[in-house]
Amino acid sequence: MSSLVIKDLHVSIGDKEIIRGLSLEIPKGEVHAVMGPNGSGKSTLSKAIGGHPDYTITSGEVLLDGENIIGMEPDVRARKGLFLAFQYPMEIPGVSNANFLRAAVQARLPEGEELEATEFYAAMYEKMDFLEIPRTFTSRSVNEGFSGGEKKRNEILQMAMLEPRYAILDETDSGLDIDALKIVSNGVNALRGPNLGVLLITHYQRLLDYIVPDYVHVMVAGRIVQSGGKELALELEEKGYDFIREGIEESASAVL
Amino acid sequence: MSSAILEAERMEQTIAAPPANLLTAGPLTRETSDGLAPLQAKAWERFESIPMPLRTNEEWRFSNLKRINLSVYTQPVALDQAAAESLVARSKGLEKAAGRLVFGNDELLSNELFSESLRQKGVIWLPLEQAATEHPELFSKYFMREEAILGGQKFAALHQSQVRAGTFLYVPRGVEIELPVESFHWLHGAGGSCFPHTLIVAEEMSKVTVVDYFQSDSEDSEGFACGMNDLWLGAGANVTYVCAQKWSSKALAFQINSTVVGRDARAVALNLNLGASLARTESVSRLRGQGGRSDMLAVSVADETQELDQRTFQIHEVRNTSSDLLYKNSLDDTARTIFAGLIRVDPGAHQTDAYQKVRNLLLSDESEANSAPGLEIEADDVRCTHGATTGQIDAEEFFYLLSRGIQPKEARKLIVHGFLQEVLDRLGHAAIAELLSEMVHAKFDAKAR
Numbered sequence: 001m002s003s004l005v006i007k008d009l010h011v012s013i014g015d016k017e018i019i020r021g022l023s024l025e026i027p028k029g030e031v032h033a034v035m036g037p038n039g040s041g042k043s044t045l046s047k048a049i050g051g052h053p054d055y056t057i058t059s060g061e062v063l064l065d066g067e068n069i070i071g072m073e074p075d076v077r078a079r080k081g082l083f084l085a086f087q088y089p090m091e092i093p094g095v096s097n098a099n100f101l102r103a104a105v106q107a108r109l110p111e112g113e114e115l116e117a118t119e120f121y122a123a124m125y126e127k128m129d130f131l132e133i134p135r136t137f138t139s140r141s142v143n144e145g146f147s148g149g150e151k152k153r154n155e156i157l158q159m160a161m162l163e164p165r166y167a168i169l170d171e172t173d174s175g176l177d178i179d180a181l182k183i184v185s186n187g188v189n190a191l192r193g194p195n196l197g198v199l200l201i202t203h204y205q206r207l208l209d210y211i212v213p214d215y216v217h218v219m220v221a222g223r224i225v226q227s228g229g230k231e232l233a234l235e236l237e238e239k240g241y242d243f244i245r246e247g248i249e250e251s252a253s254a255v256l
Numbered sequence: 257m258s259s260a261i262l263e264a265e266r267m268e269q270t271i272a273a274p275p276a277n278l279l280t281a282g283p284l285t286r287e288t289s290d291g292l293a294p295l296q297a298k299a300w301e302r303f304e305s306i307p308m309p310l311r312t313n314e315e316w317r318f319s320n321l322k323r324i325n326l327s328v329y330t331q332p333v334a335l336d337q338a339a340a341e342s343l344v345a346r347s348k349g350l351e352k353a354a355g356r357l358v359f360g361n362d363e364l365l366s367n368e369l370f371s372e373s374l375r376q377k378g379v380i381w382l383p384l385e386q387a388a389t390e391h392p393e394l395f396s397k398y399f400m401r402e403e404a405i406l407g408g409q410k411f412a413a414l415h416q417s418q419v420r421a422g423t424f425l426y427v428p429r430g431v432e433i434e435l436p437v438e439s440f441h442w443l444h445g446a447g448g449s450c451f452p453h454t455l456i457v458a459e460e461m462s463k464v465t466v467v468d469y470f471q472s473d474s475e476d477s478e479g480f481a482c483g484m485n486d487l488w489l490g491a492g493a494n495v496t497y498v499c500a501q502k503w504s505s506k507a508l509a510f511q512i513n514s515t516v517v518g519r520d521a522r523a524v525a526l527n528l529n530l531g532a533s534l535a536r537t538e539s540v541s542r543l544r545g546q547g548g549r550s551d552m553l554a555v556s557v558a559d560e561t562q563e564l565d566q567r568t569f570q571i572h573e574v575r576n577t578s579s580d581l582l583y584k585n586s587l588d589d590t591a592r593t594i595f596a597g598l599i600r601v602d603p604g605a606h607q608t609d610a611y612q613k614v615r616n617l618l619l620s621d622e623s624e625a626n627s628a629p630g631l632e633i634e635a636d637d638v639r640c641t642h643g644a645t646t647g648q649i650d651a652e653e654f655f656y657l658l659s660r661g662i663q664p665k666e667a668r669k670l671i672v673h674g675f676l677q678e679v680l681d682r683l684g685h686a687a688i689a690e691l692l693s694e695m696v697h698a699k700f701d702a703k704a705r
């Protein structure tokens with residue numbers, strides 16, 4: 001029961017089907033990487049699980065510790081313990097990071113209970129220090145004028161504060177130089193543990209040098225076409241996605 | 257038996273002085289010793305001779321004139337002791353202020369004057385009525401010397417014929433008043449009226465911040481508010497003026513603002529519009545001395561059937577002056593806003609730098625924002641830009657907040673606050689910005705319930 005289960009998921013944008021029968025299980029405590037070429041539907045997968053209104057789930061289930069979250073509002077899914085780290089985090093002009101985080105933490109408290117401000121700030125500062133985020137961040141508007149690295153660190157800070165049960169990290173490595181990549185990876189690694197399951201979506205193997213996954217899945221054209229251990233990522237890096245594609249085409253023609 | 261007599265007597269007393277209907281009231285009755293009396297008689301004549309505005313008048317384009325009916329209001333009604341005490345107790349502004357005046361239905365209820373040291377420096381801070389009598393020369397030199405020119409002439413005349421409440425503040429050369437000066441104006445009961453006035457004269461190299469709060473005693477009370485402010489900035493003076501308006505949602509409100517900026521002076525004025533069924537503000541900045549700068553700011557939160565009508569005029573009379581207007585409106589339900597703003601650069605006013613920006617955020621499909629910016633340029637080598645934008649909450653921003661577990665209502669509130677925050681930040685006064693932000697919050701929270 002303690003897992004995020006995706007069962008035969010089909011997702012469309014408008015009339016176009018992007019995810020075509022995808023199944024995955026991420027038990028708590030494990031890190032699963034989903035790799036795939038551009039256009040394979042990786043980002044669609046994360047947005048659809050998060051409940052973005054532009055993505056229509058036509059069939060299938062997403063079970064969060066046994067509970068189907070399909071049909072729930074995005075904020076309800078989040079409060080049930082799902083976290084989405086965005087590939088392109090949004091800028092929210094005029095809303096300070098501190099107020100944004102406070103609202104998110106407050107939303108998780110029982111009705112009528114007020115957030116204890118000093119405890120909140122102490123927790124936030126501790127996590128910021130670990131992620132090497134300067135204190136000036138708190139008063140800056142959410143992601144506004146942030147560098148790519150700052151935005152991604154901010155995503156991980158939010159994840160650290162919100163303590164999700166399952167986190168989907170969508171191309172967290174994009175837009176990061178080597179130093180930023182290390183900081184962000186250290187942050188994710190520090191959050192790994194028996195109470196968190198991670199779905200790591202990435203195009204490049206390099207992220208997996210820093211966040212070493214327990215399993216690697218290859219996604220092509222809206223399906224998982226191959227799964228394996230962390231060495232699968234290295235094989236992909238070496239041979240490219242074409243070797244997987246060829247494999248699929250071969251098996252497809254074999255069926256015919 | 258005796259109680260019946262008492263009852264009858266009390267009835268008689270109440271009937272003895274019913275407040276007069278505004279349209280037939282005549283000038284506010286005055287002693288001849290009063291500095292305002294002669295002005296008020298003339299003003300009443302003007303009020304009667306100027307016709308009610310018509311929708312065909314350019315200045316009243318888009319306005320819903322059907323909602324302006326003065327015949328249902330009376331002159332200000334006297335308050336009983338309990339009401340007066342309650343309003344004073346509810347007059348909460350900034351934690352630290354240099355001084356506070358409280359008015360209810362135009363009656364002075366409380367006067368917390370500021371320090372003796374400021375008085376010794378020559379600062380004059382008095383209720384308007386008292387200033388007119390005690391400093392007649394200074395008063396008449398500045399009181400309503402600039403005509404209303406944006407369509408509200410009739411209401412300016414009415415204001416002048418009825419005014420008694422308000423703040424008179426004279427800051428002599430080189431004097432800086434560190435803490436803000438506050439005044440509170442309350443509308444109490446149904447069908448009454450009030451005519452708040454703020455007159456600030458900031459002499460050369462002086463500095464002051466003034467905050468006016470306009471409120472109704474209850475959300476249900478209907479009433480009419482017709483206020484004005486006159487800001488006069490001498491050379492190098494620095495004046496920040498804030499008018500925080502949250503009349504009841506049934507009130508009718510006019511506010512006519514005039515700012516005259518001298519050489520190298522800096523004026524910052526912000527209107528916060530939260531209340532009133534229909535609120536119209538007319539704001540004119542006259543850049544009269546080289547190097548002068550005027551920042552015109554407004555934050556408006558309109559919902560239900562509210563109509564907020566804002567008219568502005570940036571007049572560059574001499575060269576090397578600048579003005580920067582930023583108005584932001586948030587609209588929900590079937591609310592309407594109107595913005596009509598004009599920048600005028602007079603002949604010879606070269607090197608003018610004028611900027612005007614209006615942004616509307618629509619939170620519902622039925623809300624309606626009208627924007628009509630305009631330019632009149634009669635000089636060369638000027639930089640004037642203006643723009644109006646209208647948009648809705650960005651769906652991706654919204655999803656981002658939801659994905660963090662923030663409830664849709666709260667997420668909308670955060671986004672609207674963020675949208676409005678830019679204007680509040682421009683004040684450069686954290687404590688006031690914080691207070692105004694709380695007032696905006698309160699309006700959203702009241703709606704949530």
